[in-house]
Amino acid sequence: AQTVTQSQPEMSVQEAETVTLSCTYDTSESDYYLFWYKQPPSRQMILVIRQEAYKQQNATENRFSVNFQKAAKSFSLKISDSQLGDAAMYFCAYRSPSGGSNYKLTFGKGTLLTVNP
Amino acid sequence: NAGVTQTPKFRILKIGQSMTLQCAQDMNHNYMYWYRQDPGMGLKLIYYSVGAGITDKGEVPNGYNVSRSTTEDFPLRLELAAPSQTSVYFCASGTTGKTEAFFGQGTRLTVV
Numbered sequence: 001a002q003t004v005t006q007s008q009p010e011m012s013v014q015e016a017e018t019v020t021l022s023c024t025y026d027t028s029e030s031d032y033y034l035f036w037y038k039q040p041p042s043r044q045m046i047l048v049i050r051q052e053a054y055k056q057q058n059a060t061e062n063r064f065s066v067n068f069q070k071a072a073k074s075f076s077l078k079i080s081d082s083q084l085g086d087a088a089m090y091f092c093a094y095r096s097p098s099g100g101s102n103y104k105l106t107f108g109k110g111t112l113l114t115v116n117p
Numbered sequence: 118n119a120g121v122t123q124t125p126k127f128r129i130l131k132i133g134q135s136m137t138l139q140c141a142q143d144m145n146h147n148y149m150y151w152y153r154q155d156p157g158m159g160l161k162l163i164y165y166s167v168g169a170g171i172t173d174k175g176e177v178p179n180g181y182n183v184s185r186s187t188t189e190d191f192p193l194r195l196e197l198a199a200p201s202q203t204s205v206y207f208c209a210s211g212t213t214g215k216t217e218a219f220f221g222q223g224t225r226l227t228v229v
Contacts, residue, residue, distance in 0.1 A: 009157070033216045035216075042222075043205065043222060043225075044222055045209075045223075047217050052216070091159060095216065095218075103148055103167070103211070103213065104165055105150070105160075105162075106162075107159040107161075109158055109159040110159055
């Protein structure tokens, strides 16, 4: 079974600075999907960014980018120019590409990000 | 553009009571999921469904039941509520055509 590990329960960053959240995963599959979800105090789960394992290029969405190291099974999230609205719980998640019972998200335990003004 | 709709948003149950958490999606997704979120534990899969009439257990199914009679609806039933079921519950849906899952807004359930 796949596992996802987020080793940083909490992180803090100054407004306008850059912060990197870590995620590692364990899998025997060669093709898969990785995600970062954001959960603000409203509780809503919001997709931040996705990465397909077969793509070597790191995904980028505005101020959010990932460092995907397939051999190391590492998938970190970098937030540039941090804003107060970025304060939230961030979850790393893995999904197998195969269908049926494997087509589900496995989550890490989350990293709580605080943004200081 | 409703997406995934969960009801209720909040509920307090007494020990031993039963209830059904409702989940509906209007995106014609074949996959649907129920997760529970406990502080510091991430989201754990309770049950999932790969299509109407097909359901299967996830990591933490004990004390819950589900059914999937239509593509749109995936209710989660709690029988004989226990304090250990105090949690935030999320319903999600997805399809093989899209890689990510779409989430409802969650239900905060407290069992006292």
